Amino acid sequence: MATTLDISTTYYKSPLGLLRIGGTDTYISEISFIDHLEEGEYQANSLKGPVTPIVIQCIEQLIQYFQGQRRFFEFPVFQEGTEFQQRVWNELTAIPFGKTISYLDLSRRLGDTKAIRAAAAANGRNNIAIVVPCHRVIGSKRDLVGYAGGLWRKKWLLDHETKIQYGVQTLF
Structure with missing residues (x-):
């Protein structure tokens, strides 16, 4: 590389x-x-x-x-990480625009609900904000938890995507 x-x-x-x-x-x-x-x-x-x-x-x-004109990014990305981190980051890119999943859902998608903490840690090590949408992962109780860019940015991004996708102002 x-x-x-x-x-x-x-x-x-x-x-x-x-x-x-x-x-x-x-x-x-x-x-x-x-x-x-x-x-x-x-x-x-x-x-x-x-x-x-x-x-x-x-x-x-x-x-x-x-500007609300794009929902998908069309350029190649790469970040160094373990095989597990790569799997987590690939799963993040599969979360649809305007949708959220929980950390538990993420670990289920990876095939191991016991890997929830490891999945959360890999999510937190994502270096490609927005494009690899780690902001779309929330707590099991639909609460905003963990975002390296700050929870206010996570909320803004989720509100922005929800507004574009569904025409509503807020997610929470």
């Missing part, structure tokens, strides 16, 4: 704040929420390496997603 030297990094100012987007000329490897940057870091490091066509495609599709 690509080395860090092969990864192009840029930033996109989304409705949820700054996103760092990293990728190569063949895949996206990171979409992360950035809450704090050192003074001048955004301008000084807003571009590391050439912006690849896939990174540009990613930004364009994220803009369409936030």
Whole structure:
């Protein structure tokens, strides 16, 4: 796989704040929420390496997603992880737009309800926010739990998708 030297990094100012987007000329490897940057870091490091066509495609599709015009992403993604983490991340991409599942449902989909904590941990290690939709996994009591980007962002994303999918304002 690509080395860090092969990864192009840029930033996109989304409705949820700054996103760092990293990728190569063949895949996206990171979409992360950035809450704090050192003074001048955004301008000084807003571009590391050439912006690849896939990174540009990613930004364009994220803009369409936030405008309510896109429900599926059509660019390759890759993140390093164990075989189990890869299985979890693949399951996340199977959760339909505007729908949620519980961590227990996720572990059932993986074939082992006893793996609920491992599934939750793998979900939390997802480095490709929004596109690998870990925000669509909620607690068994339909409560918002665990999201690296912050629960307010998780709620915003779920509300956004529900509004687009069903025309309703809130999920909770």
